[in-house]
Each structure stands twice: as structure tokens, then as C-alpha cells.
Amino acid sequence: xxxxxxxxxxxxxxxxxxxxxxxxxxxxxxxxxxxxxxxxxxxxxxxxxxxxxxxxxxxxxxxxxxxxxxxxxxxxxxxxxxxxxxxxxxxxxxxxxxxxxxxxxxxxxxxxxxxxxxxxxxxxxxxxxxxxxxxxxxxxxxxxxxxxxxxxxxxxxxxxxxxxxxxxxxxxxxxxxxxxxxxxxxxxxxxxxxxxxxxxxxxxxxxxxxxxxxxxxxxxxxxxxxxxxxxxxxxxxxxxxxxxxxxxxxxxxxxxxxxxxxxxxxxxxxxxxxxxxxxxxxxxxxxxxxxxxxxxxxxxxxxxxxxxxxxxxxxxxxxxxxxxxxxxxxxxxxxxx
Amino acid sequence: xxxxxxxxxxxxxxxxxxxxxxxxxxxxxxxxxxxxxxxxxxxxxxxxxxxxxxxxxxxxxxxxxxxxxxxxxxxxxxxxxxxxxxxxxxxxxxxxxxxxxxxxxxxxxxxxxxxxxxxxxxxxxxxxxxxxxxxxxxxxxxxxxxxxxxxxxxxxxxxxxxxxxxxxxxxxxxxxxxxxxxxxxxxxxxxxxxxxxxxxxxxxxxxxxxxxxxxxxxxxxxxxxxxxxxxxxxxxxxxxxxxxxxxxxxxxxxxxxxxxxxxxxxxxxxxxxxxxxxxxxxxxxxxxxxxxxxxxxxxxxxxxxxxxxxxxxxxxxxxxxxxxxxxxxxxxxxxxxxxxxxxxxxxxxxxxxxxxxxxxxxxxxxxxxxxxxxxxxxxxxxxxxxxxxxxxxxxxxxxxxxxxxxxxxxxxxxxxxxxxxxxxxxxxxxx
Numbered sequence: 001x002x003x004x005x006x007x008x009x010x011x012x013x014x015x016x017x018x019x020x021x022x023x024x025x026x027x028x029x030x031x032x033x034x035x036x037x038x039x040x041x042x043x044x045x046x047x048x049x050x051x052x053x054x055x056x057x058x059x060x061x062x063x064x065x066x067x068x069x070x071x072x073x074x075x076x077x078x079x080x081x082x083x084x085x086x087x088x089x090x091x092x093x094x095x096x097x098x099x100x101x102x103x104x105x106x107x108x109x110x111x112x113x114x115x116x117x118x119x120x121x122x123x124x125x126x127x128x129x130x131x132x133x134x135x136x137x138x139x140x141x142x143x144x145x146x147x148x149x150x151x152x153x154x155x156x157x158x159x160x161x162x163x164x165x166x167x168x169x170x171x172x173x174x175x176x177x178x179x180x181x182x183x184x185x186x187x188x189x190x191x192x193x194x195x196x197x198x199x200x201x202x203x204x205x206x207x208x209x210x211x212x213x214x215x216x217x218x219x220x221x222x223x224x225x226x227x228x229x230x231x232x233x234x235x236x237x238x239x240x241x242x243x244x245x246x247x248x249x250x251x252x253x254x255x256x257x258x259x260x261x262x263x264x265x266x267x268x269x270x271x272x273x274x275x276x277x278x279x280x281x282x283x284x285x286x287x288x289x290x291x292x293x294x295x296x297x298x299x300x301x302x303x304x305x306x307x308x309x310x311x312x313x314x315x316x317x318x319x320x321x322x323x324x325x326x327x328x329x330x331x332x333x334x335x336x337x
Numbered sequence: 338x339x340x341x342x343x344x345x346x347x348x349x350x351x352x353x354x355x356x357x358x359x360x361x362x363x364x365x366x367x368x369x370x371x372x373x374x375x376x377x378x379x380x381x382x383x384x385x386x387x388x389x390x391x392x393x394x395x396x397x398x399x400x401x402x403x404x405x406x407x408x409x410x411x412x413x414x415x416x417x418x419x420x421x422x423x424x425x426x427x428x429x430x431x432x433x434x435x436x437x438x439x440x441x442x443x444x445x446x447x448x449x450x451x452x453x454x455x456x457x458x459x460x461x462x463x464x465x466x467x468x469x470x471x472x473x474x475x476x477x478x479x480x481x482x483x484x485x486x487x488x489x490x491x492x493x494x495x496x497x498x499x500x501x502x503x504x505x506x507x508x509x510x511x512x513x514x515x516x517x518x519x520x521x522x523x524x525x526x527x528x529x530x531x532x533x534x535x536x537x538x539x540x541x542x543x544x545x546x547x548x549x550x551x552x553x554x555x556x557x558x559x560x561x562x563x564x565x566x567x568x569x570x571x572x573x574x575x576x577x578x579x580x581x582x583x584x585x586x587x588x589x590x591x592x593x594x595x596x597x598x599x600x601x602x603x604x605x606x607x608x609x610x611x612x613x614x615x616x617x618x619x620x621x622x623x624x625x626x627x628x629x630x631x632x633x634x635x636x637x638x639x640x641x642x643x644x645x646x647x648x649x650x651x652x653x654x655x656x657x658x659x660x661x662x663x664x665x666x667x668x669x670x671x672x673x674x675x676x677x678x679x680x681x682x683x684x685x686x687x688x689x690x691x692x693x694x695x696x697x698x699x700x701x702x703x704x705x706x707x708x709x710x711x712x713x714x715x716x717x718x719x720x721x722x723x724x725x726x727x728x729x730x731x732x733x734x735x736x737x738x739x740x741x742x743x744x745x746x747x748x749x750x751x752x753x754x755x756x757x758x759x760x761x762x763x764x765x766x767x768x
Contacts, residue, residue: 043686047719085722089715118725121575124584125718154563160574164584185555185562188573188619196583217550217617221573228582262571269582269589293615294571297580300611301589325542326613329691332538333592333609 018056019071025049026086027078050086057090069095076102081118088122096129104141107158120157127164139165143172147182155182156189163193170199177205187218191225198232203239207246220262220294223250227266244272252281261291261298268302275304283310289322296330311335359383360436362426368443368521371468372415375442379408379426386431395423414444418468420519445472445518447525455506456532457696458606462503465514465525472498474516481529481600483510486700488602504599506531507606508698533696541578541689543614545677546570547663554621556631557638558752564624565658567676567724570617577680577724578612578690578717587612587713588706591694595702605705606698612690612713616677618662625655631750636757642747646761650743657735657743666735666742674733679724690716 029046060068072095075087091099099122106119123138130138142162146155159176162169173194176182183190191209194202206229210222223246230243247270250263264282267273273282282304286295296317299306306314317323317331360383365376379390390408392401396417401410408426422444427437446468452461465477477492477500485508492500500514506529513526549570555562569576580589590612595605622628623638630637643651660666665674671685672678690713697712699705735742746761 047686050719081722085718088722089718092718118722121721121725124575125714125721128583128585156563156566157575160584188553188566188568189575192572192574215550215552217553217570217573220571224572297611300592324615325544326611326615329538329540329542329613330611333611336538336592336609 022049022053023083026082027080046082053086053090073102092126096126097134100130100134117154120161124161124164135165135168139168155186159186159189159193163196167199170197191222195225195228200233200236200239216256219259223262227269230270257285257288257291261285261294264298265294268298273302292327300334360428360438362438362440364440364442369414370523371418371446374413376411385433388429391427393425418444418446443519445521447523449525451527454530457507461506465500467498472518478515481510481512483508505596507601539691541691545616547618548620549617550619553619554623557623557749565620565662567618567662570615591709605702610691646747654743660735674735676724683720683723687719
């Protein structure tokens with residue numbers, strides 16, 4: 001019934017007017033969430049409305065688009081998260097730069113912490129769609145928000161968003177990384193953001209962060225980031241070699257199987273994992289439940305051929321009650337290939 | 338018993354048989370594919386009035402009668418196939434004996450056998466054979482038409498009655514085969530409806546390790562550093578569906594391949610996928626019992642607030658942060674009061690990304706990966722929007738409200754003055 005009503009809204013109303021009706025529907029679930037009453041129905045209605053709104057934005061005739069775009073941007077002022085989400089998604093494909101500017105305004109406003117987190121996340125998702133010029137502006141604005149220590153700020157999310165600005169973010173991230181306090185505040189998100197820049201200049205800082213990682217969780221994150229950055233910078237063989245050597249050292253000798261398995265995955269992604277010379281070590285790591293997920297993913301992503309014994313081991317991981325759901329999933333993908 | 342008058346009867350038969358063909362039956366063509374139509378025309382040079390002409394067909398008891406000239410019938414040849422099937426036209430004259438003529442036609446067909454509802458990626462073989470069997474065919478033309486790509490091939494490998502064409506099928510379409518059978522051009526087609534693969538290999542596991550990094554967290558200065566977070570376990574960033582090498586890129590999570598040959602040759606499809614949701618929650622160590630002070634020599638956050646804003650309930654407050662990141666209070670699968678519970682909730686509502694990428698097919702690898710990224714991105718954005726916001730929990734049993742586990746109101750350290758703020762001004766609003 002909801003879908004029929006929404007379809008009627010779209011058919012009967014001018015496109016820009018239908019936006020308002022759909023926003024009301026999209027808001028329902030979030031309005032009623034605190035009461036927990038009838039949430040399934042409201043959730044379905046909100047989802048249908050959001051899909052309809054996205055479709056409406058996609059198909060809106062050019063002549064009506066400017067009016068609709070402005071209404072959607074105005075919707076970003078809403079306190080209702082359903083409206084916020086619907087407007088973000090509807091704008092993200094057809095007007096990423098306009099959406100980016102609106103999100104930056106939310107971040108620079110600096111009043112609502114909840115909305116800041118949403119805006120940073122949304123910005124991270126559309127970063128790659130922004131024009132080069134907008135990416136430059138966004139990177140500068142994000143860096144200013146992060147570096148302003150006097151304001152409340154979800155810095156890690158903003159650093160992730162900054163990373164999505166790709167090479168426009170490199171200078172800012174290097175500056176943040178060199179600032180002891182800032183670096184400490186954002187070090188969870190910094191390796192991934194540096195890797196996302198795809199800029200060779202980020203490699204030394206990334207290597208340094210990896211050296212200084214204080215927990216296995218941090219080491220795994222930086223190991224993967226090293227592999228990701230190395231995969232993108234084929235212009236500087238020396239830096240790639242440094243990253244690969246770091247990954248290989250972790251793969252071959254790290255005391256933590258989980259870190260070694262993450263290094264195997266990073267090596268697989270840069271094409272430096274060999275079935276002949278590394279296969280035995282990877283499968284040895286897969287025996288450890290803590291390392292199994294990334295070890296198997298390394299096998300999958302390197303397209304390592306499997307012999308019958310290895311297939312049998314993987315079938316065992318599918319059956320093993322100790323395997324996590326993710327491990328079973330990757331094992332099944334290996335068996336399917 | 339006396340013998341019958343054989344000689345007399347024989348004379349009568351001779352008298353009733355015309356000396357030359359006074360009636361003629363002609364067929365519109367030498368043959369037809371079964372189910373097709375043929376025109377049969379009967380004519381006579383007799384001047385006697387015609388009562389009716391009866392057409393009969395070998396292999397069936399079916400007859401047609403025509404009472405007015407022209408004595409013509411358009412017949413749908415939809416019964417058994419046969420070479421040299423005999424059709425007979427019998428004239429019933431008003432004053433003279435019946436007269437007949439026959440025409441031979443070929444009714445042939447192609448038998449096409451194919452699995453019409455294969456699962457995607459199944460290797461199938463389409464088999465075409467002459468009907469009746471045993472006819473010699475020099476060339477079979479195959480075609481598989483889809484919305485994305487049409488492929489065809491010609492089988493001239495031998496001249497027997499059989500041809501096959503096969504390969505992995507990844508997209509629905511129409512398979513058709515054409516061949517000339519004893520001068521009759523025949524074609525046969527079947528709709529192939531590819532079924533989506535499903536099952537555990539296409540479901541998206543969702544998992545979360547609680548309080549996974551004991552060393553995580555920054556001093557709780559007045560800058561509103563987070564008390565807790567939920568994030569991807571491997572990369573430590575706010576990604577939900579992984580592997581996501583960079584934001585919006587899930588290409589490492591899908592294994593794609595190109596169909597090398599056969600009806601779907603050239604198409605790229607998803608062989609398998611390993612998309613998962615593998616989250617961790619982290620709780621700021623500076624808020625935990627026994628956690629470090631914000632500055633050397635200062636009182637720890639736990640001790641300060643336990644004696645003040647969160648009087649003697651600081652342990653509950655830490656638990657409330659954990660529950661907020663995980664599955665609410667009390668912890669429950671798909672809880673609307675915890676970030677992870679909301680992810681579980683949303684994943685079920687919007688559908689698993691693995692199932693969403695399973696049907697994707699494209700003519701290029703880049704196109705397929707882009708489609709996969711678009712598909713997963715929409716799902717992740719939906720889950721993300723549903724779970725990111727913290728305001729939904731303000732009235733629940735975890736935060737706020739009478740009897741809630743954690744009051745949330747607390748004070749933070751001011752690094753400028755070197756002391757905690759005087760009021761309990763910070764609330765449960767930043768995770």
C-alpha cells in the first residue's frame with residue numbers, strides 16, 4: 001500500500017512538490033523511533049520513501065531539477081535523520097558538489113555534534129565524486145576543523161572524510177601527522193586516510209605510524225594501509241619496495257599470526273604473494289583462528305590455486321564451529337572459484 | 338457354402354476408376370515445420386456437380402470438408418512429424434463415383450532441449466535434433482539473445498541430425514536454433530530464465546567484537562573526544578561492509594570472471610563474493626575504571642565523575658557506553674538502542690549485499706565492478722544512516738530516562754586550566 005501511495009504521489013504531483021511528501025514519509029520511522037511502536041511499518045515506509053526520492057531525483061527533468069535540488073539541500077537542515085539521509089542519497093549522484101558544499105557548511109557550523117558525524121561520513125562517501133576544485137576546498141575546510149583544537153569535533157571521522165579527497169588531502173594529512181597531539185587524536189583513522197590519498201609522499205609517515213603502532217589492531221590497520229598505498233603508487237619503485245619489505249617482514253616473522261595474516265593480504269593485493277613460496281606459510285597462518293580470516297582472504301585475492309589438501313582444509317574451516325561467519329563466507333567463496 | 342461372385346465385383350471396380358486423373362491435389366510447398374500452415378488445393382475437370390471435397394491426413398483421423406469452390410484448405414500441420422506425409426483429397430460428386438488424389442509433404446521439426454531455469458554460472462548444453470530423427474543437416478545456426486549481448490555460432494562440423502552448443506550461463510535470454518531440414522527452413526527457440534544463486538555463500542555475515550582494543554582512546558578533554566566507537570575491525574575506520582579498500586570500493590570483495598565461450602561468451606559476472614560486516618566496538622580507556630588520567634598527576638575521569646556527576650554509578654556509565662555501541666540495554670539482537678543492533682536490524686530490512694551483487698552482469702570487468710560498487714554503496718549508506726545517529730537512544734533504557742543504565746551526564750577535563758569543568762555539562766551525545 002505504501003508503495004502504491006508513493007507511486008501516486010510521484011505521478012500526480014510535480015516533481016519538486018513530491019519531494020516534500022516523500023520527506024514526510026522518510027521522516028516517519030525516525031520520528032517514532034523512541035516509542036518503539038510500529039517500527040517495522042514505519043521503517044518500511046521510510047525506506048520506500050527514500051528509494052522513491054532517490055529515483056525522483058535521478059529522473060527529474062532538467063527544467064525542474066534546480067528547484068528540486070534546492071529543496072533537497074534545504075532538507076539537510078532537518079533535525080530528522082530520515083530526511084537527512086534521504087536528501088543526502090538523492091543529491092549524491094546528481095549534485096555531489098552542491099551536496100559537498102552543504103555538508104561542509106554543517107561541519108564548519110560546529111554546533112551539532114551528531115550532525116557533524118553524519119556530515120563527515122556523508123562527505124567521505126561522496127569524496128571521490130566531487131570535482132577536483134571542490135575536493136580542494138573540502139580538504140582545506142576539513143583540515144581546519146580537525147586542527148582547531150578549541151572546538152568539539154569528531155576528528156577521526158573527519159580524517160576519514162579528508163582521506164576521501166584523495167591527493168588533495170595529502171599536504172593536510174602530513175601536517176596533521178606531524179602534529180603530536182593531533183596525530184594522537186586521530187591515529188585510528190590516519191593510516192587509512194593516508195592510503196586513500198594514493199600519494200607517494202604519504203608513504204614515509206605511514207611507515208612511521210606502522211613502526212609506532214602500539215597494538216595488534218593498529219598494526220593490522222597500518223599493514224593493510226601500506227599495501228593499499230603501495231598498490232596505487234607504481235611511479236616510485238623505492239617507496240613501493242619499502243612498503244612491500246615491511247609487509248613481507250610482518251608476514252614472515254611477526255609474532256602475532258593475526259598481523260602476519262594481514263600482511264599476507266596486503267602482499268596479495270600488491271601482487272607480491274606467491275603460491276609457490278608463500279602458500280605453505282599462508283595456510284599455516286589459516287590454522288590459527290585469529291589469523292584465519294585474512295589468511296584465507298589473501299588466498300582468495302591472490303587467486304592462489306588450491307590443491308586437494310588445501311581444498312580439504314578450507315572445507316574443514318566451513319564446517320568448523322570455531323570459524324567466524326566471515327571465515328565461512330570467505331571459505332565458501334574460495335571453494336566456489 | 339458357394340463362392341462369392343469375384344469376377345463381377347472386379348468389373349464394377351474397373352468401371353468406377355477414371356482412366357486418367359480427373360481430380361488433382363496440390364500442396365503450397367514441399368514441406369513445413371510442424372505447427373506451420375500449408376495450403377492444399379483440390380481441382381477437378383469433371384463437370385458433375387461436387388457435393389463436397391474431403392481432405393484427410395496421414396497419421397491422424399482429422400478430416401476437413403469443403404463444399405464450395407475453390408476447394409482449398411489452409412491446414413496447420415501440428416501433429417506428428419513425418420517425411421512424405423500423404424494428404425488425400427476426395428471429391429464426392431452428385432452423380433458419379435468419388436474420385437481422389439494425394440500429395441506428399443514433409444512435416445519436420447527441431448527438438449530443442451535446454452534447462453530453462455538454470456542457476457547463474459551453471460554450465461549448460463543446448464541440444465538440437467531433427468524430428469523425425471536421422472535427417473541430415475549440413476548447418477545449424479545458434480543464437481542467444483540477451484538484454485546486454487547477443488552471441489551466435491554456426492555448427493557445420495558434420496551433417497548428422499544433432500547439434501549442441503553450451504557454456505556457462507549467467508544471464509536470462511532466448512536461445513534459438515535454425516536449420517534447413519529436407520528443404521524446410523526450421524527454427525526453434527526457448528526462453529532461458531536464469532535463477533539467482535542463494536544460500537549461505539551469498540548471505541552477508543555480520544559480527545562484532547566488543548571492546549576490542551584496550552589501548553584505544555584519547556584523553557577526555559573538553560573537545561568532546563568520543564567515549565566509544567563502532568568501526569571496521571581490520572581498518573579501524575568507519576566502514577561497515579568490507580573489504581572496502583578505499584571508501585566506496587568493494588572490488589576486493591567480489592570475485593569476477595568472464596565467460597570464455599558459448600552462449601554468454603564475453604560477459605562478466607560475479608563468481609563469488611566475500612562481503613562481510615565485521616565490526617568492533619572500542620571504549621575509551623581514559624573513561625574506564627583504572628584508566629590513565631588526562632594529564633600526569635590529574636584525577637582520572639572515572640574517579641572524578643564517580644565522585645561527582647555520576648555518583649557511584651560510573652561503572653554503569655561505562656557499561657552503558659559499551660551497550661550503546663553494541664546491542665543496547667539489555668543487549669538484544671537487532672536492538673534499536675545500540676549501533677551494532679541497528680546495523681543488524683537494517684541489514685535484514687534492506688537485504689544482504691551479497692545477494693544484491695549476485696545477479697550483476699556486464700560486458701566489461703570495469704562496468705561490473707562499478708555496478709557492484711554502486712549496489713553495495715547504496716546498502717552501506719542505508720545501514721550507515723540508520724545506525725550512525727546517536728539521538729535515537731536518548732529516551733531508551735540505556736541512556737537517560739528514569740531507571741536507565743547510564744545517566745551519561747559527566748564532566749570533562751579542561752587542558753587549559755588543568756582541572757575538570759565545574760558543571761556536569763557533557764551528555765551522552767558523542768560516540
